[in-house]
Amino acid sequence: MFLKNLFKRTAEKIELHDIQAIILRDRPLPYHGVNVFLEILNAASAKAFMKEIVPYVTNAKNWWDNDDAWLAIAFTYEGLKKLELPQSTMESFPGAFKKGMAARSEKLMDINENAPEKWDAVFKATGNHIAVSIFAKGVDDLNSKKALALQVLEKHRGVKLCYQADFDTPIEGNFNHFGFRDGISNPEIEGSGAAHLNSKERPIKAGEFIMGYANEAGNHYPMPQPMEFAKNGTFVIFRKYHSHVAAFNKYLSEQAKSTAEQELLAAKMVGRWRSGAPLNMCPFKDNAALGADARKNNDFDFSNDQNGKIVPYSSHMRRMNPRNSKMAVMSDVNLHRIIRKGVGYGVPLAEGSTKDDGKERGLYFIAFSAKAMETLEFLQKEWVNNGNFVSLKNERDPIIGLNEGKGTFTMPGDPLPKRYIGMPTFNTLKGGMYLFMPGINAIKWMSGV
Template sequence: MTTVKGNTLELDDIQAAALEPRPTPYAGSYLALRVDDRRQGRELLRRLTPILDPVATFDPQRQVSLAVALSFQGLKALDVPAESLATFPPEFQEGMAARAAELGDVGDSAPENWEGPLGSEDVHLVLAALAPDDARLETIVLLARDALRDLPGVVPIWQQDVHVGPDEKEPFGFRDSIGQPAIEGTGIPGTNRQEVPLKAGEFVLGYEDETGGIEDIPQPEVLGRNGTYVVFRKLHTRVAQFRRYIRDRAKDPADEELIAAKFVGRWPSGAPLSLAPDKDDPELGADPARNNDFMYGDDPQGLKCPVGAHARRMNPRDAVVTGEARLHRMIRRGTTYGPPLPKGEVEDDGADRGIMFAFVGAHLARQFEFVQRQWLNDGKFIGAPEERDPLVGGNADGQFTVPREPIRRRFKGLPPFVVNRGGEYCFMPGLSALRWIADLDT
C-alpha cells in the first residue's frame, strides 16, 4: 500500500469523463491513434490537455466531453521512463490480448479473430468524444482533429462511432446503463439509494479504497495520482440468434418476453425482475429513482431474478458475502453501435451491431478481471459451476437455469450471443499527469 498526500478528491485534476454520467440521448466516437514520433505524441497531449474538462468544472448542462487514455504500449511509445513503466500493474503491462485466456476470450472471441488493429501493439492513444447529439459531437471531434494538425507522427488507425437513443436500449432491446455507483467526495449521486457510497479509491488512484488502504500507484506520484484504468471492448451482438433461441423455446409471445427478461435480469423497459417479477412495468422502468432501488437478499433462490441472470452476475449486491460485492464494483459505460435489428426480425441481416463496453476503475484485476473470470465465466459463486453468464459468458453449448416452483426451468445448448471483436486496457491519467508526460525531455 502507498501513503500519499491528502485524501480529499482533487476534482480539478480528474478527467470528467472518468466519473461524470452520460447524457440521454447521446452520440459518441472512439478514435485510436498510433504514435510513431514520441515528441509529436507529447505535443498532442500538450494540445489536448487544455480542452479536457476536469470533474470540478464539468458543465452538466452542456454535457460535452473528451477523454484521453493511453495503453501500456502508448506509454512506451511516448518514452515514459522504464522505472515508471515498471510500477504499473502486470495485467495492464500485458494488455488485453495477452490476457485472453484469463478473460474467456476464446473461440470466435479469441484475439486472432479480433478486428484490426485491436489487439495489436499499435493502439497507443484512445480518444473518446461524447455529446448529446451529432452536431455537438462534431464540434468536439473537430477540436480533437485540429489538435492532430501537422503531427504526421501520430496516426489515426481506428474509429468507432457510437450512440444511445432516448430509450437507452442496447441491441437486444433492453434498457441499459441503469446501475451506477455513488462515489464518496464526488457529489455525483448513484442510482441505488440502498447502496452506501463507495470509497473514492475504488475508482481513482491515490485515495483510500474499500480495503481501508491506498493501493500502490504508478510512480512518480504525479503520474499515478488522480488517474484510473479504462477497459474498452467492442462486443458484437448476435441479436437474431438470441431472438430465435428464445422464440423456439417459448410457449407464446408472453413467455418469450419472460424468458428473455430472465436471461437479462430486467424487462425491456428497464424494470428489474426483483421489483416486477411477473410482467414488465414501463412506468417503473422509466423512473430513475426506482428502477435500480433494490437488493437481492430477499430473493436467495432467484425465484424473482435468477441467480445466474446477466444483471445479477454483473452486480450481485447483497446476495454474496457481506461487503464482497463492493470490492468488485465497477463503473460501466455501455454504448451501442450499428443499426438496430428491426423489431420481430429473427434472421440476421449481416449488419455489425453491438455494444462498446467501457469499464472505469482503479483495480483492473480485482474489479474487471475478477467479474469477468469469476462472476461471468464461472458459476461456482452461485452454486452452478457449469453455468456461465447466459448473454456474455462466451457460452459454447452452455446452459442456464431459471428457478421456478414447483419445477425449475433449464435452457441448454446456448450459443455465444456476444462475441468480443477486440479492445484494450488503458490508463486515463489525471490532467497533471498528462502535462508531466507532455513535458518529458527524452
C-alpha cells in the same frame, strides 16, 4: 457512541478539477460520439500534441452537466513507452497492464470464438498507443469537438490516426440492441457529490475507482510512480462486442410459445424487463414508468429473493452485482464493482427479427477501476463464465457468457427448477485493450509542461 464515532466512515474529498469527466459523468441522452486510436511515431511530436490537446480534455469539476461535448484521452502501455517516460515509471505498472489484454486471454476466458486471433484487425495491430473518446448530446456539438481535435492532430505529424469509429444510442430512449434500457446501475463514488439513489447500498470509497484515495479496506492500491503521474488517474477496460440480436430473438421464440412467455424469459435472463424495471420490484409484468425512473429503478436488493425464484442467480444482472445475495463462494461485492460507460454501435435490427441481416452492431464496453485488470479477470473467470459462486457449476452468464451453443440457464421454480439448454453466445468479443487514463495534471507532466 465513542466506538461508533471512531469507526465512522468519512467521505474523502476528491479533486474533481483534475479527474477526467468521463469517469463520473453520465452519458447524455441521446448520445453521439466517436472512439479514435492514434499511433505515436515520434515522442517529441506526441508530447507537443498532448500539450495542445489538454485544454480540450474535459475535467469532472461540473461532472453532472453533460449537455456539452466532452473529450477523454487514455494510453496503452506501449503508448506510454513511446512517450519515453522514465524507466522507473514504466516498471511501476502492474504486470497485466504491461502484457496487454490479448496476452491475458486465458485469464479472461477470451478463448475459442472470443480468442484474440479472431479479433478485428485493428485490435491485432501494434500501433494502438492513444485512445480518444468524444461524447455529445447533439451531432453538431460532436462535430465541433471532433473538428477541434482534428485541427490539433493535423499539426503533429508524429501522431497518426489509425482508427475512427462512430457510436450512437442504438434505440431511441437509451435502449441497447437487444431492446433493454442501458446504463442503469453504476456504483456511487463516495465524495463525488452524486445523489444517493439506492437506499439498500452505500457509496463506495473513491480509491476503488480513482488512484490516490482510500479504498474499501482503508488502504491505497499500488499505483504507478511518481505520485504526480498516478494521482486522479484510473485504468480503463475497452472491449468491442458484436451482438447477435437475431440469435437472441430466435432462442426466445424456440424456448417460449407466447410473446408474454418470451418476454418473461428475456427478463429472467437479464434480471430486468426491457423497460429497465427490475424483476425484483415487479416480478410478473413490466412497469415502464418504474423502468424510466432513475430515482427508483435501482433502489432494491435481494433480501426478499434469497432463493433466486424472482431473479435467477444466473441472470446477467445478479451475476454482475450480486448485492446482498448469499453466495457459495463468499466475496465482498464492492471490491469487484466497475464504472461502466458502454456505448452502442451499428444500426438496429428490425424489431423481433430472427434472421440476421449481416450488419455489424454491438457494444463498445468501456469501464473504469483503479485495479481494472484484476477486476475484469475476476469477473470474466469467476462470475461471467462460471457458476460455482452461486452453486450452478459450469453455467455461464446468459447475455455475455461464452456459451457457444452449449449454454444452460436455470430458472428456479416450484416444485422443480426449469433448465434451458443449447444457448448460443449472444455477444462475441471482437477486440479489446487495457489503457491508463491520467488526471489532467498528469497529462501536463507527461507532455513536459
